[in-house]
Amino acid sequence: MIDATDRRIIEALQGGLPLVPAPYAQVADDLGIEEAVLLDRLAALKTRGVIRRIAAAPNHYRLGMTSNGMTVWDVQDDLIGELGAHIGALPFVTHCYERPRALPDWPYNLFAMVHGNSPDEVERKRGQIAAILGSACRGSDILYSTRILKKTGLRLKAKG
Amino acid sequence: MTPLDDTDRRLLNRLQEDLPLTPRPYADVAAELGITEHDLLDRLARMKADRVITRFGPFFDAAAMGGDFCLCAMAVPEAEFETVLTKVNAHPEVAHNYERTHRLNMWFVLATETPEAITATADAIERETGLTVHRFPKLQEFFIGFRVAA
Numbered sequence: 001m002i003d004a005t006d007r008r009i010i011e012a013l014q015g016g017l018p019l020v021p022a023p024y025a026q027v028a029d030d031l032g033i034e035e036a037v038l039l040d041r042l043a044a045l046k047t048r049g050v051i052r053r054i055a056a057a058p059n060h061y062r063l064g065m066t067s068n069g070m071t072v073w074d075v076q077d078d079l080i081g082e083l084g085a086h087i088g089a090l091p092f093v094t095h096c097y098e099r100p101r102a103l104p105d106w107p108y109n110l111f112a113m114v115h116g117n118s119p120d121e122v123e124r125k126r127g128q129i130a131a132i133l134g135s136a137c138r139g140s141d142i143l144y145s146t147r148i149l150k151k152t153g154l155r156l157k158a159k160g
Numbered sequence: 161m162t163p164l165d166d167t168d169r170r171l172l173n174r175l176q177e178d179l180p181l182t183p184r185p186y187a188d189v190a191a192e193l194g195i196t197e198h199d200l201l202d203r204l205a206r207m208k209a210d211r212v213i214t215r216f217g218p219f220f221d222a223a224a225m226g227g228d229f230c231l232c233a234m235a236v237p238e239a240e241f242e243t244v245l246t247k248v249n250a251h252p253e254v255a256h257n258y259e260r261t262h263r264l265n266m267w268f269v270l271a272t273e274t275p276e277a278i279t280a281t282a283d284a285i286e287r288e289t290g291l292t293v294h295r296f297p298k299l300q301e302f303f304i305g306f307r308v309a310a
Binding site for chain 1: 186
């Protein structure tokens, strides 16, 4: 899927883009390739979806978004496609997925991440989701994150 | 940490969107925002140092590279939490890890270069910790547009 040069590029960038005026020239120099080649390769990786975007990952705790609730729902299987699309489109839902249940411990199959400035705000938003799901939902829970334990993103392993 | 001013907030909102693939990308974004390239780089470096921004750079999709992602969860006894955390985080495949309020109190994402590596890594964590690693791969994604209004 990715060739040796792509791989070296990804390895060089997985820690982040250098904060210098010409970051791609610097990375290209480190890799011993032309800047134009690097930019072409990056454009191709974006087209293929290997790179989703080049952007900042914000720390929402530091931005005052101190309440981060993972809401989880046990939704009737035949309705999850339609209802999931509806929940995923809500402006305050940042990630929304269907995932397998792990019975008997875990009956929930719809995961929707909700961020807010307080637990009350997150609870109000959770109530809005519950109202949309209505009787198609047989149970729900909310898991607040209390600590970021790691946040590094993808790391390729060194390959010989 | 230095409190964020309005320019920091505008910059942070803009930088959650894609950076252009041009030789001087910071200068291009600075021009959009009406600030200098130098000012932008200073602000970006400060926000990274203050951990307002945890990472700046390409977001890779392991699945598009032929790899895979999987959300996993474990029920870790409180007394063992730090010991288990050290063992889990030692795996480079663990891309994010959060402590959450639930009996399943440790939630992490594995990002691997092959689908098989998800199973191998989760199994290795089970062997090392003696705890079950519940696996919740995505079956359907309903939205991807994570943005925080700064």
